[in-house]
Amino acid sequence: MLYNKVVEIHRGGRMESSHFGHAAVVNANGELLHYIGDKNRVTYARSSVKPIQALPIVETGAADYYNLQDKDLALFCSSHSSEEQHTSRVSQLLKRAGLSEGNLQCGSHIPFSDDVYRSLIQQKQEPTPLYSNCSGKHTGMLLTAKYLGESLDDYYKQEHPVQQRILNAMAGAADYPKGKIAIGLDGCGVPVFGLPLHKLAHTFARLARPEVFDEKRADAVGRITVAMTSHPEMVAGTNRFCTDFMNVGGGRFFAKLGAESVYCIGDKQTGLGIAVKIEDGDYKRALYPFVMEILVQLNVLTALQVQSLEKYYQPKIRNARNEIIGEIIPSFVLEKSQ
Numbered sequence: 001m002l003y004n005k006v007v008e009i010h011r012g013g014r015m016e017s018s019h020f021g022h023a024a025v026v027n028a029n030g031e032l033l034h035y036i037g038d039k040n041r042v043t044y045a046r047s048s049v050k051p052i053q054a055l056p057i058v059e060t061g062a063a064d065y066y067n068l069q070d071k072d073l074a075l076f077c078s079s080h081s082s083e084e085q086h087t088s089r090v091s092q093l094l095k096r097a098g099l100s101e102g103n104l105q106c107g108s109h110i111p112f113s114d115d116v117y118r119s120l121i122q123q124k125q126e127p128t129p130l131y132s133n134c135s136g137k138h139t140g141m142l143l144t145a146k147y148l149g150e151s152l153d154d155y156y157k158q159e160h161p162v163q164q165r166i167l168n169a170m171a172g173a174a175d176y177p178k179g180k181i182a183i184g185l186d187g188c189g190v191p192v193f194g195l196p197l198h199k200l201a202h203t204f205a206r207l208a209r210p211e212v213f214d215e216k217r218a219d220a221v222g223r224i225t226v227a228m229t230s231h232p233e234m235v236a237g238t239n240r241f242c243t244d245f246m247n248v249g250g251g252r253f254f255a256k257l258g259a260e261s262v263y264c265i266g267d268k269q270t271g272l273g274i275a276v277k278i279e280d281g282d283y284k285r286a287l288y289p290f291v292m293e294i295l296v297q298l299n300v301l302t303a304l305q306v307q308s309l310e311k312y313y314q315p316k317i318r319n320a321r322n323e324i325i326g327e328i329i330p331s332f333v334l335e336k337s338q
Contacts, residue, residue, distance in 0.1 A: 003279065004037040004332055006293075007286040011317065011326035018331070019286035020279040023294055025334070026201035028209040028271045030175070034298070034334040039198045043277050044184055046192055048200070048258030050077040050137055051207065051224050052173050053190075056165040057140045058220035062147040066096055073227035074234035076140035079257055081237025082111035082131040089234075090135045097146045104129040105156045106138040106188040113237060134188035136234075141190070156189045163191050172217065174203040187259060197275050200264055205273030207254070208266035225254045225266065241288050241312050248305045261287045267300060274298075285328055288312040293330030 006021035022037030032039060054076040057063050063073065072093060080086040094100055108127045111117045120127055129135060141162050145155045155162045170193050171178035182194030195203075206212050210221040228235050232246035235256065245255055255265040261278035274294060278286045292313040295301045306313065317326035 002038040006036060006278075006290050006330060006332045008329050008331045009285070009317070009326065010329055016326070019282060019290075021277060021286070021290050021332075022197055022279065023274065023276040023290070023334070024198040024201040025294070025298065026198055026205050026273050026275075028202075028205040028212055028273075030202050030205075032198050032201075032337040033272070034336055035198070036332050036334055037277075037279075040196045041277065042182055042194050043197050043200060043262060043275075044182070044192050044194045044258075044260065045200055045264070046186060046258030046260060046262050047079045047134070047137075048256045048262045048264040048275075049170060049193060049203070050079070050256055051228065051254070052170050052203070053077075053137060053166050054140055054224050055169040055173070055217070055220050056162070057144050058223055059169075059216060060144055060148060060165070062144045063223075065147050066093070066143055068093075068143075070223075070227040071231045071234050073224055074231040075136035077224065077228055077256065078136040078235045079112075079133040079242075079259075080136055080234065081113040081240060082116045082127070082133065083113055083237050085233065086136065086237065087130050090130055090139050093139050093143065097143050099142055099146065099152075101128060101130050103142055103152055104132070104135055104138050105153075106132040106134045108132055109187075112240075132188060134186075134190075138188065138190075158183065158191045167191065167193075172213075173206060173221075174199050175206065176203075197277060200262075200275035201273040203273060204254075204264045204266040204275065205271055208268050208273060209271045225268070226251075228254045228256075241291075241309075244309060244312070248301075248308050257283065257287075259283075263287055263291050265291070265295075270300065272298070272300075285315070289314060289328050289330050293332070294334065297334050 003020045005018045007019040008015045009017040024039040025034040184192045186192040210218040229251045232243045236242035260281040261283040265274040316324045
């Protein structure tokens with residue numbers, strides 16, 4: 001595997017730590033245009049492919065049957081912050097289908113939002129599955145199973161029709177043989193897909209050019225990506241990169257974070273797909289400067305857009321006295337494919 005240092009952590013004018021990473025930039029024809037590190041690294045996409053996991057909700061007719069709005073479709077693609085706008089909508093959607101929080105099989109964890117977690121502590125409440133960042137995705141799966149009359153207790157298992165439809169959607173969206181997709185289990189219990197990094201980028205390039213699909217899938221892709229860019233706050237939450245980046249993009253970019261520091265972007269204007277992976281799985285300090293530098297080097301952001309996203313690009317490091325004592329700096333140049 002090829003390793004490239006992509007982000008440096010500086011303190012006192014000296015590099016203190018560094019992170020290695022990989023990235024691929026591909027067009028809708030599957031042509032690799034730029035890369036850094038190992039473009040062939042088989043990478044579990046994790047939550048970055050939630051837009052693909054949402055495709056069957058539209059394609060089966062469940063979305064129209066339950067009169068789902070763009071905010072709902074965006075929520076199905078989310079790794080949300082468990083804010084009231086997310087949890088209340090999940091509850092409403094479950095109720096609309098005659099379901100409840102008890103049907104969610106995603107487990108629970110501490111909310112991404114510190115404010116939400118602090119509020120739960122003050123109220124002496126434990127986070128329930130409603131607060132899982134994947135509760136939106138699981139709600140979409142449940143609604144599809146309910147609409148089609150399928151079993152609800154095991155909708156998350158690999159052999160269930162819900163997950164088989166999603167696997168087929170992943171293979172179709174990626175234009176990649178289903179049998180070659182590596183299968184693992186995600187943090188919320190559903191199957192997770194592993195593909196070469198350049199194929200993840202190709203997948204998002206194809207989503208950015210839905211005309212490469214048949215009419216039914218093109219319609220589903222269009223509805224989902226428009227939902228994401230129209231309501232990015234439902235895809236992530238307040239003060240999250242996904243939210244801020246898609247807002248700044250004004251409908252041009254759809255993007256999604258995946259656990260273990262995976263990030264995928266589709267650019268509707270150029271038809272490019274971008275997939276990145278930080279090797280050590282860190283996303284809190286290395287991932288977004290890496291992503292931002294790729295966007296800057298590709299010249300797809302204006303100076304004003306870069307300025308609007310400055311806190312994610314070369315963020316300052318502060319000590320306990322709130323003094324600036326260092327910074328995080330991208331340290332790579334994309335290679336052009338021959």
